[in-house]
Amino acid sequence: MATTNDGWLDANTFHHSAFWDLLKLIELKEQKNLTISLCIPTLNEANTIGKEIVIFKSELMTRYPLLDEIAVIDSGSTDKTREVAASFGADVYLDEEILPEKGNKRGKGENLWKAIYQLKGDIIVYVDADIKNIHPRFVYGLVGPLIYNDETHYVKAFYDRPLAYSQGIRPSGGGRVTEILVRPLFSLFFPELSAVIQPLSGEYAVRRQVLERIAFPIGYGVETAHLLDVYRQWGMSAFAQTDLDRRVHRNQTTVALGRMSFGILQTFLVRLQKFGIINDLAEINRIYRHFEAQDRKYRLNEKSIQEEERPPMIEIAAYREKFAVDA
Amino acid sequence: MDEEARSAVETLLGQVQAYREGAARLKDMLLANLVMVGEIPAATCQEEKRIRFIMDRFRECELDVISTDEAHNVLSVLPGRVGKDNILVCAHIDTWYGETVDHTVRVGTESIGGAGIADNSLGVAVLCTLPTILQELKVSFDANLILMGASQSLGRGNLQGIEFFLDHHPGAIRAGVCVEGVDLGRLSYRAIGMLRGEIIGRTVPNGVGNRAENRVIGALSETIRLIEEIPMPSHPPTTINLGSVHAGDSFYQPVEEGSVKFEIRSAMKGMVPKLQLRLEEIVSRVTLERELELELEVIARRRNGGLEFEHPLPAFTRSVMKQLGVRPLVRPSVGELSSLIARNIPGVTLGITERTRGVEAREAVRIEPMFAGIAQLVAMLQAIDFGICDGDNE
Numbered sequence: 001m002a003t004t005n006d007g008w009l010d011a012n013t014f015h016h017s018a019f020w021d022l023l024k025l026i027e028l029k030e031q032k033n034l035t036i037s038l039c040i041p042t043l044n045e046a047n048t049i050g051k052e053i054v055i056f057k058s059e060l061m062t063r064y065p066l067l068d069e070i071a072v073i074d075s076g077s078t079d080k081t082r083e084v085a086a087s088f089g090a091d092v093y094l095d096e097e098i099l100p101e102k103g104n105k106r107g108k109g110e111n112l113w114k115a116i117y118q119l120k121g122d123i124i125v126y127v128d129a130d131i132k133n134i135h136p137r138f139v140y141g142l143v144g145p146l147i148y149n150d151e152t153h154y155v156k157a158f159y160d161r162p163l164a165y166s167q168g169i170r171p172s173g174g175g176r177v178t179e180i181l182v183r184p185l186f187s188l189f190f191p192e193l194s195a196v197i198q199p200l201s202g203e204y205a206v207r208r209q210v211l212e213r214i215a216f217p218i219g220y221g222v223e224t225a226h227l228l229d230v231y232r233q234w235g236m237s238a239f240a241q242t243d244l245d246r247r248v249h250r251n252q253t254t255v256a257l258g259r260m261s262f263g264i265l266q267t268f269l270v271r272l273q274k275f276g277i278i279n280d281l282a283e284i285n286r287i288y289r290h291f292e293a294q295d296r297k298y299r300l301n302e303k304s305i306q307e308e309e310r311p312p313m314i315e316i317a318a319y320r321e322k323f324a325v326d327a
Numbered sequence: 328m329d330e331e332a333r334s335a336v337e338t339l340l341g342q343v344q345a346y347r348e349g350a351a352r353l354k355d356m357l358l359a360n361l362v363m364v365g366e367i368p369a370a371t372c373q374e375e376k377r378i379r380f381i382m383d384r385f386r387e388c389e390l391d392v393i394s395t396d397e398a399h400n401v402l403s404v405l406p407g408r409v410g411k412d413n414i415l416v417c418a419h420i421d422t423w424y425g426e427t428v429d430h431t432v433r434v435g436t437e438s439i440g441g442a443g444i445a446d447n448s449l450g451v452a453v454l455c456t457l458p459t460i461l462q463e464l465k466v467s468f469d470a471n472l473i474l475m476g477a478s479q480s481l482g483r484g485n486l487q488g489i490e491f492f493l494d495h496h497p498g499a500i501r502a503g504v505c506v507e508g509v510d511l512g513r514l515s516y517r518a519i520g521m522l523r524g525e526i527i528g529r530t531v532p533n534g535v536g537n538r539a540e541n542r543v544i545g546a547l548s549e550t551i552r553l554i555e556e557i558p559m560p561s562h563p564p565t566t567i568n569l570g571s572v573h574a575g576d577s578f579y580q581p582v583e584e585g586s587v588k589f590e591i592r593s594a595m596k597g598m599v600p601k602l603q604l605r606l607e608e609i610v611s612r613v614t615l616e617r618e619l620e621l622e623l624e625v626i627a628r629r630r631n632g633g634l635e636f637e638h639p640l641p642a643f644t645r646s647v648m649k650q651l652g653v654r655p656l657v658r659p660s661v662g663e664l665s666s667l668i669a670r671n672i673p674g675v676t677l678g679i680t681e682r683t684r685g686v687e688a689r690e691a692v693r694i695e696p697m698f699a700g701i702a703q704l705v706a707m708l709q710a711i712d713f714g715i716c717d718g719d720n721e
Binding site: 059084 | 358359360363431432434435
C-alpha cells in the first residue's frame with residue numbers, strides 16, 4: 001500500500017554513488033560560491049581519528065578540493081586524540097575554548113553547536129570519529145544533495161547493505177533505539193518523519209542558515225531535536241537522505257541504549273509540549289533507573305540524564321557579530 | 328655508461344635528501360592510498376577490487392595508458408621523453424588475507440597497521456602515488472616507465488602475473504625495480520633457488536590403507552621425520568621449511584586426507600633439484616610402507632641467478648642507501664625479481680619502510696622511514712634511466 005511518504009522517499013533518497021563525480025560536484029560548488037566545513041566531534045578517539053583525517057584531507061582537500069576546512073572539536077579527551085588529529089593536519093579545537101563566556105557543557109551536542117560558531121563553511125558536515133571503515137563517501141554522499149538542490153537544507157546518512165536476502169522485500173532501517181523508540185514516536189506524532197530511514201545517524205550535512213536557527217540539546221537528543229525542529233520550520237522538503245552503504249563502529253550495550261532512549265524521550269516530550277501537541281505535561285523526572293542483579297540480590301542504579309539545550313546560535317551576539325547576520 | 332651518464336648518476340646521490348623531503352610533502356596522499364588499498368581484501372586470485380582501485384588512481388593521475396591484461400595485472404605507462412625502451416616498476420597486489428579477515432587499517436602518529444599492510448599494500452600504495460611523487464619532485468625519464476600491479480604473485484599464484492607480462496610485453500625492458508612494503512634497506516639482486524610444494528596423503532578407496540584410523544596422520548608424521556633427517560649443507564645456506572601441516576578436523580573421525588606444505592631454499596646451484604629428488608624418494612618409501620596414496624605436488628619453482636655484488640645497479644643502490652643513512656639488508660628474492668632474472672633483465676627489489684617493534688597483532692609499519700624508501704626508489708629509477716645497466720641485456 002502506498003503511503004504519503006512515497007513521493008518524498010523517491011525524490012529525496014539517494015545512494016552515495018550518485019555523487020561519485022567529484023569534479024562535477026566541485027564545479028557546481030564553485031559556481032554556487034559555497035564553502036564546506038567538516039566537523040568531527042571527539043572524545044577519546046585516538047584510535048580512529050588519524051585515519052579519518054588522513055582520508056578526508058588527502059581525498060577531499062588535496063586531491064579534490066571539496067572541503068574548505070577540516071576541524072576536530074574535542075570535549076577534553078584524555079588520550080592522544082587532539083595530538084593525533086593535529087599531526088595529520090586537522091584544525092583542532094577544545095570545546096571549552098570556543099565561546100568561553102557561554103560556559104561549557106558535557107555532551108556531543110555541545111561540540112556540534114560550538115562548531116557553528118567556530119567553523120566558517122556555508123555547509124557543515126558532521127561525521128562521527130568512531131567509524132572504522134571511513135571513506136570519502138561519508139562526506140560527498142552527504143553534501144551532494146545540498147550542492148545539487150538549493151531547496152535541500154538537511155541531509156541525513158543511512159546505511160543499508162544487505163549481505164544476503166532471499167526475497168524481494170527486506171526490512172531496512174535503523175538500530176535498536178530507532179526501531180523501538182524513535183520510529184514509533186514519529187509514527188504516532190509526525191508520520192511524515194518516519195520516512196527518514198536512520199533518524200539517529202551521527203552523520204549529516206546542513207546549511208548554516210538552518211543550523212544557526214535550531215536549538216541543540218547537548219546530549220543524546222540532538223539528532224531527534226534537529227529533525228523535529230527542521231521539520232517544523234522548513235517542512236519535509238528540506239530533508240534528503242543518502243545511503244552510505246555500511247558503517248562499521250563500536251556496538252553499544254543495552255544499558256547504554258537505555259540511557260540514550262531516556263535522553264531522546266526527554267527531548268521529544270519537551271518538543272511535543274512546545275509545539276502544542278500535548279499540554280499540561282507534568283514535570284518530568286531526569287533520573288534514569290535500571291537494575292543490576294547478583295545472584296538473588298537486585299540493585300537499582302540511578303543516573304542523572306539532563307537533556308539541556310543550547311539556544312539557536314543566531315541568538316548569540318558574538319555569533320551575529322562574527323558572521324554579520326541579524327537575528 | 329658514458330662519462331656524461333656516470334656524472335649524472337653521481338649527481339643523483341646529492342639529490343636523495345631533497346627527494347626524501349619532497350616525498351614527505353605527499354605524506355597525506357601516500358597514507359590515504361595506503362589506507363584505501365589496505366582495506367580492500369586481495370587474496371591471491373581475488374584481486375579484482377584492488378585492481379579497480381589502482382586503475383581509478385592511475386586515471387586520477389591523468390595517465391593515458393591504463394589497462395589490465397589476461398593475467399589480471401594492472402598496468403600504466405608514464406611516457407618517456409624518448410620512449411625507446413621501458414623501465415618496469417612493479418608491486419605485487421595480492422596479500423595473504425582473504426575477505427573474512429578484518430582489514431581495518433589503524434593510523435597512528437608514528438605507524439600504520441593492518442592485515443597485509445607490509446606485504447604488500449604499502450608497495451601498491453607507493454605505486455599508486457608514484458606519478459604524483461615524480462611530478463612533485465619534477466623527475467621525468469627518457470625511457471617509458473611502466474607501472475605494474477602484479478597479480479597472482481603469492482603462494483599458488485606462483486608469479487603468474489609477472490610471468491604473463493614478461494612473456495607477452497612487446498617492448499624491451501631495460502631493467503626492473505620491484506617494490507615491497509618492508510624492510511627499508513632490503514636489497515635483493517639475486518634469486519634464490521626455491522621449490523615450494525605440498526605432500527598430500529590420502530586413504531585408498533576400498534584399500535588396505537583404510538584399516539586403521541590414523542593412517543594418514545601417521546604417514547605424514549613419518550614423512551616429516553624423514554625430511555628432518557635429510558643432511559643440509561650449512562654453506563651456502565640451504566633449508567627445508569615446513570609451513571603447514573593439516574589433517575582432520577575432529578577428535579575421533581578417521582582422517583581421509585592430510586597435507587604438509589614445504590619450501591626448499593638454497594643458494595647452492597643444483598641443490599634444490601637434489602633435495603626435490605630426496606623428497607620424492609621419501610614419498611615413495613612412505614607410500615609403500617604405509618599402504619596409502621602419498622603424492623608430492625610442486626607448486627612453485629625458482630632458479631638461482633641474478634646480478635653480482637659488484638654490478639653497478641646494486642652498487643649504486645648501496646650508495647643511495649648510505650646517503651640516506653639506511654643499512655643495506657642483502658637477501659635473495661623468490662618474488663617478482665626472480666622472473667626478471669630468469670629473462671636476464673637486471674633488477675632489484677627494494678623495501679619502503681621498517682616494521683614496528685612491538686606487540687602489534689598484525690602487520691604494522693613505521694611512517695617516517697617511508698620517505699627515505701621512496702627517495703631511494705626514485706633515485707634508482709633515474710640511475711637506470713641514465714644508463715647504469717646499459718650493456719647488460721643487449
